[in-house]
Amino acid sequence: MYRYDHYDQTIVDQRVAQFRDQVSRRLSGEISEDEFKPLRLQNGLYMQLHAYMLRVAIPYGLLSSRQLRKLAEVSRKYDRGYGHFSTRQNIQYNWPRLQDVPKILAELATVEMHSIQTSGNCIRNTTSDHLAGVARDELVDPRVYCEIIRQWSTFHPEFAFLPRKFKIAVTGAPTADRAAVRVHDIGVRVVPDPEGGDDYGFQILVGGGLGRTPRIAQVCREFLPREQLLSYLEAILRVYNRHGRRDNKFKARIKILVGALGIAEFKGQVEEEWAQIRDGAMTLTQAEFDRVAAYFQDPDYAELEPSDLFVDSLKLGKDRTLGRWVASNVIGHKIPGYSIVMVSLKPKGKPPGDATAEQMELVADLADRYGFGRVVVTHEQNLVLPDVESRHLPEVHAQLSASSLAEPNVGKVTDIIACPGLDYCNLANARSIPIATEIGERIDDLDYLHDLGDISLNISGCINACGHHHVGNIGILGIDKQGEEFYQLMLGGSSSDDASLGRILGPAFPRAEVVEAVATVLRTYIDQRESADERFLDYVRRAGFEPFKERLYGDA
Amino acid sequence: MKLWIITGSATDDGAPIYLQTGARWTRTLSAAEPVADDQPQHKLALLEAARAQQRIVCDPYPMEVRRGSDGELAPISLREKIRAEGPTILRVGAPTSRPTAVSA
Ligand code: SF4
Numbered sequence: 001m002y003r004y005d006h007y008d009q010t011i012v013d014q015r016v017a018q019f020r021d022q023v024s025r026r027l028s029g030e031i032s033e034d035e036f037k038p039l040r041l042q043n044g045l046y047m048q049l050h051a052y053m054l055r056v057a058i059p060y061g062l063l064s065s066r067q068l069r070k071l072a073e074v075s076r077k078y079d080r081g082y083g084h085f086s087t088r089q090n091i092q093y094n095w096p097r098l099q100d101v102p103k104i105l106a107e108l109a110t111v112e113m114h115s116i117q118t119s120g121n122c123i124r125n126t127t128s129d130h131l132a133g134v135a136r137d138e139l140v141d142p143r144v145y146c147e148i149i150r151q152w153s154t155f156h157p158e159f160a161f162l163p164r165k166f167k168i169a170v171t172g173a174p175t176a177d178r179a180a181v182r183v184h185d186i187g188v189r190v191v192p193d194p195e196g197g198d199d200y201g202f203q204i205l206v207g208g209g210l211g212r213t214p215r216i217a218q219v220c221r222e223f224l225p226r227e228q229l230l231s232y233l234e235a236i237l238r239v240y241n242r243h244g245r246r247d248n249k250f251k252a253r254i255k256i257l258v259g260a261l262g263i264a265e266f267k268g269q270v271e272e273e274w275a276q277i278r279d280g281a282m283t284l285t286q287a288e289f290d291r292v293a294a295y296f297q298d299p300d301y302a303e304l305e306p307s308d309l310f311v312d313s314l315k316l317g318k319d320r321t322l323g324r325w326v327a328s329n330v331i332g333h334k335i336p337g338y339s340i341v342m343v344s345l346k347p348k349g350k351p352p353g354d355a356t357a358e359q360m361e362l363v364a365d366l367a368d369r370y371g372f373g374r375v376v377v378t379h380e381q382n383l384v385l386p387d388v389e390s391r392h393l394p395e396v397h398a399q400l401s402a403s404s405l406a407e408p409n410v411g412k413v414t415d416i417i418a419c420p421g422l423d424y425c426n427l428a429n430a431r432s433i434p435i436a437t438e439i440g441e442r443i444d445d446l447d448y449l450h451d452l453g454d455i456s457l458n459i460s461g462c463i464n465a466c467g468h469h470h471v472g473n474i475g476i477l478g479i480d481k482q483g484e485e486f487y488q489l490m491l492g493g494s495s496s497d498d499a500s501l502g503r504i505l506g507p508a509f510p511r512a513e514v515v516e517a518v519a520t521v522l523r524t525y526i527d528q529r530e531s532a533d534e535r536f537l538d539y540v541r542r543a544g545f546e547p548f549k550e551r552l553y554g555d556a
Numbered sequence: 557m558k559l560w561i562i563t564g565s566a567t568d569d570g571a572p573i574y575l576q577t578g579a580r581w582t583r584t585l586s587a588a589e590p591v592a593d594d595q596p597q598h599k600l601a602l603l604e605a606a607r608a609q610q611r612i613v614c615d616p617y618p619m620e621v622r623r624g625s626d627g628e629l630a631p632i633s634l635r636e637k638i639r640a641e642g643p644t645i646l647r648v649g650a651p652t653s654r655p656t657a658v659s660a
Pocket of ligand 1: 419421422425426427460461462463465466
């Protein structure tokens with residue numbers, strides 16, 4: 001993984017010193033909250049309902065075991081002994097004291113971490129496929145490009161005050177989008193050369209996003225030669241920076257600009273801008289690519305026998321607990337004999353994405369003992385041990401299980417993505433986490449859970465959609481009706497290759513009824529699907545909303 | 557008649573704090589100084605007093621409260637209730653309120 005050089009370390013250390021001074025001036029009353037707010041936000045420090053919240057960047061979700069141990073230590077020393085992994089592959093601490101934040105940042109700097117650009121109207125953490133580097137269907141390791149984008153975008157003077165925040169995602173697997181690139185401001189897809197050449201390039205998507213105006217991204221360029229990635233991104237950012245609306249926060253994202261201009265006009269402006277800067281200083285040379293790619297070389301994998309049959313035998317074995325876990329939480333690795341282990345942070349009754357210090361330490365230990373000391377955070381709020389020798393799966397399962405980290409539900413309906421909602425968030429209309437935990441409690445029959453198959457369920461506590469409810473196969477949006485929590489159900493969303501936005505099913509449900517409504521949706525699907533092979537999403541697309549409406553609302 | 561108190565977030569840890577008599581701050585909502593709707597000048601004065609203490613408090617604002625049957629001040633909105641009492645997460649799913657499991 002990428003290691004800081006002298007410049008990176010100096011920049012981060014200086015930033016900590018600068019923020020320490022700002023905090024001390026705030027605590028002494030020398031500067032007011034109004035003056036301090038933009039400074040703290042530039043360091044990822046928010047104010048929530050009960051406390052400050054510190055968001056720490058995890059570039060493209062990749063952590064070393066050493067970094068994960070440090071995150072655990074910080075949570076124990078300065079917070080309440082847990083952290084929350086977010087849908088942007090970052091971690092958030094919900095209870096830091098202001099005077100401790102510079103100390104936290106100083107500790108994080110010792111393991112090459114920071115919270116720069118985790119807030120504000122700048123280019124945020126570039127996210128990626130959580131299986132990057134180990135996926136069987138990957139054409140190119142996207143982390144190399146994520147890192148190149150990170151270095152280009154960090155403290156980019158031209159893009160420090162964009163009209164609004166800006167999110168980029170990169171996927172290196174041409175046929176399986178696990179990075180939700182179509183719902184990002186810019187989505188970058190590695191694609192083979194359409195002319196049939198040996199090289200690859202990028203398809204560039206633009207104008208996707210969720211929030212109050214959800215949009216699926218449109219193609220801005222079908223094929224971009226790979227050496228032009230930064231020049232093209234720069235051209236897009238320039239057009240956005242010039243024309244994006246700054247008068248209305250709710251119309252400031254690039255998706256609104258793309259919608260207003262139309263993709264043809266937007267693309268025309270980008271190409272015009274690009275014509276002026278392409279082949280210039282931002283051209284990615286092979287030497288620069290190699291420099292960054294060197295950090296993402298494969299670890300020293302052993303030469304092992306293929307293990308797919310062994311893994312299948314575990315799935316069908318007598319130990320049903322292990323079998324279920326292998327079936328849902330273990331993925332085939334690109335190297336024979338290895339497996340990818342998904343560590344579920346969605347155990348029954350616990351807030352999705354939360355991990356205690358002890359759990360983080362255990363995962364770090366397992367990464368060292370059974371892998372190469374690497375851990376990945378997924379945008380679905382789980383963790384990944386990317387390099388486990390398949391023969392160790394039973395041991396790894398036993399250890400995860402003992403720490404409530406082996407819920408066999410990855411990709412299942414209880415693998416819920418939920419924002420913090422009204423339990424923490426200042427902007428919320430309704431709670432998200434209790435709905436998630438109650439759904440988890442409700443669907444507690446594992447055979448039933450697995451029979452339901454892969455279903456994504458996303459919950460947001462307000463229209464800002466941090467829980468990505470528009471792209472859940474089932475989406476739940478919390479709304480406030482005269483002081484009462486209500487929840488709108490949406491069906492049919494997907495953030496994958498077949499990306500689509502869910503549509504509202506009907507009138508919202510009161511708090512006391514929403515969990516039962518979800519259960520009814522699931523029962524309707526089970527009763528009426530053609531076969532167990534028909535996925536929930538496919539059923540919704542085929543049958544439409546009527547069968548659900550009938551059961552939920554009586555006469556539709 | 558509506559009752560109000562002044563609240564904000566403590567600068568040192570972001571916790572909700574409430575203005576009490578003597579322009580001092582408390583972390584106990586029920587100890588706050590209430591002001592009724594028919595005293596708009598007093599309400600404004602309290603808000604001004606709060607704003608003057610920007611070293612201690614962030615973004616003070618008036619919040620509506622009511623008097624419970626026990627005579628104690630209590631928040632009206634769910635947001636303020638959660639803010640005052642902390643996240644509800646650990647209380648949900650209590651056996652009495654937990655729905656029965658779905659079966660296939
Ligand atoms: S969706 Fe709304 S409630 Fe949830 S975290 Fe985002 S802003 Fe807060």
